[in-house]
Amino acid sequence: MNELYLNGKFIGKVENPSEFTEKVREARRNGVIPDNLNIYYDKRVEDIQINDNKGRLRRPLIVVKDGQPTLTEDNIKKLQKNEILFSDLIKQGVIEYLDAAEEENAFIAFSREELTKEHTHLEITPLAMVGLCTSLVPYANFSPGARISIGSKNQKQALGMYAINFPIRIDMDVNILHYPQIPLVQSIMHEVSNYNKHPSGQNMVVAVMSYKGYNVDDAVILNKASIDRGLGRSTYYRPTIAEELRYSSGLTDEISIPDKDIKGYKSERDYRLLEGDGIIFPEANVIEGDVIIGKTSPPRFLSSMDQYNLAPSSRRESSVALKHGEEGVIDFVLITESSEGNRLVQVKIRDQRIPELGDKFTSRHGQKGVVGLIVDQADMPFTASGITPDLLFSPHGIPSRMTISHLIELIAGKTGALSSRYIDGTLFDVEPEKKLRRELLSLGFRENGVETMYNGITGEQLEAKIYIGNIYYMKLKHMVANKIHARARGPIQLLTRQPTEGRAKEGGLRLGEMEKDTFVAHGVSLLLKERFDADGTVIPICESCGMVAVHDKFRNKLYCPICGDNVEINFIEISYAFKLLLDELKSLTVHPKLILKNKY
Amino acid sequence: MNKLFKKYEEKLPLKVINDIKENMPKNISEAKLKRILEKTVIEYNKMLVEPGESVGIISAESIGEPGTQMTLNTFHFAGVAEMNVTMGLPRIIEILDGRKTIKTPMMEIYLTKPYNQGKNIKRIALSIKETKLNEIVSEFVINIAESKIEIIFDEVKMKNIGIEYPVIQKNIKTSFKELALSKKGNAIILKLNEKEKEINQLFKIKEKIKDIYIQGVKSVTHILPIKKGSEFLIVTAGTNLKKVLELDFVDKTRTISNNLFEITNVLGIEAARQAIINEVFKVIQNQGLNVDIRHLMLVADTMCATGSIKGVTRYGVVKEKSSVLAKASFETPLKHIFNASLVGEVDHLNSVVENVMLNQPVPVGTGLPGLITKVKRD
Numbered sequence: 001m002n003e004l005y006l007n008g009k010f011i012g013k014v015e016n017p018s019e020f021t022e023k024v025r026e027a028r029r030n031g032v033i034p035d036n037l038n039i040y041y042d043k044r045v046e047d048i049q050i051n052d053n054k055g056r057l058r059r060p061l062i063v064v065k066d067g068q069p070t071l072t073e074d075n076i077k078k079l080q081k082n083e084i085l086f087s088d089l090i091k092q093g094v095i096e097y098l099d100a101a102e103e104e105n106a107f108i109a110f111s112r113e114e115l116t117k118e119h120t121h122l123e124i125t126p127l128a129m130v131g132l133c134t135s136l137v138p139y140a141n142f143s144p145g146a147r148i149s150i151g152s153k154n155q156k157q158a159l160g161m162y163a164i165n166f167p168i169r170i171d172m173d174v175n176i177l178h179y180p181q182i183p184l185v186q187s188i189m190h191e192v193s194n195y196n197k198h199p200s201g202q203n204m205v206v207a208v209m210s211y212k213g214y215n216v217d218d219a220v221i222l223n224k225a226s227i228d229r230g231l232g233r234s235t236y237y238r239p240t241i242a243e244e245l246r247y248s249s250g251l252t253d254e255i256s257i258p259d260k261d262i263k264g265y266k267s268e269r270d271y272r273l274l275e276g277d278g279i280i281f282p283e284a285n286v287i288e289g290d291v292i293i294g295k296t297s298p299p300r301f302l303s304s305m306d307q308y309n310l311a312p313s314s315r316r317e318s319s320v321a322l323k324h325g326e327e328g329v330i331d332f333v334l335i336t337e338s339s340e341g342n343r344l345v346q347v348k349i350r351d352q353r354i355p356e357l358g359d360k361f362t363s364r365h366g367q368k369g370v371v372g373l374i375v376d377q378a379d380m381p382f383t384a385s386g387i388t389p390d391l392l393f394s395p396h397g398i399p400s401r402m403t404i405s406h407l408i409e410l411i412a413g414k415t416g417a418l419s420s421r422y423i424d425g426t427l428f429d430v431e432p433e434k435k436l437r438r439e440l441l442s443l444g445f446r447e448n449g450v451e452t453m454y455n456g457i458t459g460e461q462l463e464a465k466i467y468i469g470n471i472y473y474m475k476l477k478h479m480v481a482n483k484i485h486a487r488a489r490g491p492i493q494l495l496t497r498q499p500t501e502g503r504a505k506e507g508g509l510r511l512g513e514m515e516k517d518t519f520v521a522h523g524v525s526l527l528l529k530e531r532f533d534a535d536g537t538v539i540p541i542c543e544s545c546g547m548v549a550v551h552d553k554f555r556n557k558l559y560c561p562i563c564g565d566n567v568e569i570n571f572i573e574i575s576y577a578f579k580l581l582l583d584e585l586k587s588l589t590v591h592p593k594l595i596l597k598n599k600y
Numbered sequence: 601m602n603k604l605f606k607k608y609e610e611k612l613p614l615k616v617i618n619d620i621k622e623n624m625p626k627n628i629s630e631a632k633l634k635r636i637l638e639k640t641v642i643e644y645n646k647m648l649v650e651p652g653e654s655v656g657i658i659s660a661e662s663i664g665e666p667g668t669q670m671t672l673n674t675f676h677f678a679g680v681a682e683m684n685v686t687m688g689l690p691r692i693i694e695i696l697d698g699r700k701t702i703k704t705p706m707m708e709i710y711l712t713k714p715y716n717q718g719k720n721i722k723r724i725a726l727s728i729k730e731t732k733l734n735e736i737v738s739e740f741v742i743n744i745a746e747s748k749i750e751i752i753f754d755e756v757k758m759k760n761i762g763i764e765y766p767v768i769q770k771n772i773k774t775s776f777k778e779l780a781l782s783k784k785g786n787a788i789i790l791k792l793n794e795k796e797k798e799i800n801q802l803f804k805i806k807e808k809i810k811d812i813y814i815q816g817v818k819s820v821t822h823i824l825p826i827k828k829g830s831e832f833l834i835v836t837a838g839t840n841l842k843k844v845l846e847l848d849f850v851d852k853t854r855t856i857s858n859n860l861f862e863i864t865n866v867l868g869i870e871a872a873r874q875a876i877i878n879e880v881f882k883v884i885q886n887q888g889l890n891v892d893i894r895h896l897m898l899v900a901d902t903m904c905a906t907g908s909i910k911g912v913t914r915y916g917v918v919k920e921k922s923s924v925l926a927k928a929s930f931e932t933p934l935k936h937i938f939n940a941s942l943v944g945e946v947d948h949l950n951s952v953v954e955n956v957m958l959n960q961p962v963p964v965g966t967g968l969p970g971l972i973t974k975v976k977r978d
Contacts (some may be wrong), residue, residue: 523966
């Protein structure tokens, strides 16, 4: 007897398992039971699993009967004429979705040619094996799977145009590529998925060579002239939001230019861009510190009397200003209401991003890299026909990663560009490399894609022939302008008096435990002391009880809160964090006593 | 000549002087020898570690950095008749933590001259292995009617290991004094007393008899004779250094165990120090890494400085630190601080960590030297 489970729960026993599963499948194909149900007969443990719950990954396959696919030419013709839909085929039982479990019972043919009597299913196309992003990698069947995964992951980070109504949308961290191009080397999915309507990269002329060592370790070199003509140029949009909040006391925030006598008033200069309503005007150039939306809030704590005595001076400043290191142009101002009915102001800031050192670029084959150098066109190597590449890619990135598809795309792109057509690089169904080579030859180029090139600086002919062609490159959203960070002096934390952490808070770069050890290992004792001096303080210590004493600066008097003023009190220089440790020990009822000794 | 050497004994270590003595030609002139010694002193001083060099942290970094590259798991040789030994990072952790019980205790037993040539090596090895009665018995026959247990022995096995019947009889006799023993052919017959004529008693005794110790070195569970160069030696799983060294065919100068605590007890702390160095160095070399042995010597010295092995843990080396703050900054800070407050400990800020905490110059490198001058006080 075989046990039967529905969504993992035991529901009964079955006498003839093979017959039972076949019956269920037949019923599903005939539309008697829902098509999202999958059944799996496990011969080893002799049980049947039926699942119709959420969270199973399923994929479509053509049903095969007696070695013949149930999908007929007639079906295909009707599909092309839009007389029937894909969903109709599912209803007819021609196509069905299998989950991972039922796939174990199926025998799936890769192509029509290899169909035999034993086969139960046929792939719609081998491309259906991979997901959407992976199917956008051209010539993917020529590279290791790991690289293809990386390539498809990278494409998700590429800049393009995410929605055509972007000018009136308010989204966080948006990047729009200025001159997106349709890839020269495509797969069928580029057309099917409408990728060509909103592409996210550019076809660049790529030469595989080194240049003064500035493209070692996965770096790439860009042509300055190409950048000036708009290559890799994008715009970064970021919204700032201010809401007139209502508080429980009945008071509200107010969006306006703050009065001068308000608590926390910045400087007049900071408010200079605001218009009468307290909101900045579009197309204003802003830099860090500039107020974008002027706002004041009621005082945080109200005593009972204050409610009747609301001098404007007791309100505090809560404007939205541009943070450290940010700049741009005001793009769009939106005044609306929040879901609570409060006045809501959203301002979009735009900033043009021209490719610079450290910006990240990638091809579709997991060959990502950052810009290592931007070279004037005059200094770029050029071919006999006068072509200068947009991008130089180091050949050392190839052998260990074995991304042959990257190399084939270069030749395919070159052929496509020269013969002004798109090349089909669909997975398992590509235009053969041989054909491309022949075509390239007939176009008057070397069939292997190499060309004689000349040193752009000296004009000398390069000894080696250079592999040059077109590859679709994408700019990724990781840009230096969003990440660059350094600090000499800056804000500190209230509790520990140590520098704050993180770029957003203009924080310091931590010198951690292990870094400290290297200082000690070098014996640079005083340098270490200086490095850790950020929270250094001078505090008075009572020599009698060993605790922190008080220095009354107004009366210039020293006294100890425990022992009085008739004791010897001396100043010591220690880190504030240690004083904090002493305080914490006191809260643990431990008396930390400092015994002072003269150093000399 | 010797007078001259004597003069340099303060300036050079004895080993260097002896080396020079050995390698000098007989008829060397005194002036020339003096020049050589003078030059040696200069070179020797150049090689010394400078005062204030933070050797401890340099050792920690030198061992720790390659340690990150070590493979965590040992290779297991499937099918090879070799014992699996803890190697790699787990073994280093085991040694440096100063664990009392280690995962794979082992001995390498070297043999004296006639025995190490391979003749009878298997028999010698088997005589070291702890043999229990069960291993040489072919069958137990229980006679319920007469309340007898008949133990039939496998004489081939007995001959291989080299066990005689009297030894067995003696060992059974010492464990079960109340049983009557008699020998018949290749069997020993045990007869129960009249008092204990119950059946289950019979079976209980049978099970107990199986575990009777017959001969060999206790706690040596496996043996493996191997050939190393031109001689044979025996590798064992399970250690008992003391008992092994008592055997007369064992080379007492080279036989070694990998259990550090056993070495401390049998051979003393200096031997244990050397064992730590050897064991750690063996692992590091096995991983194809390159760590200067002097770093390991420093660690071993620290672990053995108190006369017993102290692991690099909060119960071992760290516990010996004089500074409260240094101890607290390692592990379980509250425990250390409360204990210190109970006895009123004073931290003199003599070491590195405390001074980093207070942001004072650490007493290493440039922070070590001070100025000696008289300060006028008014």
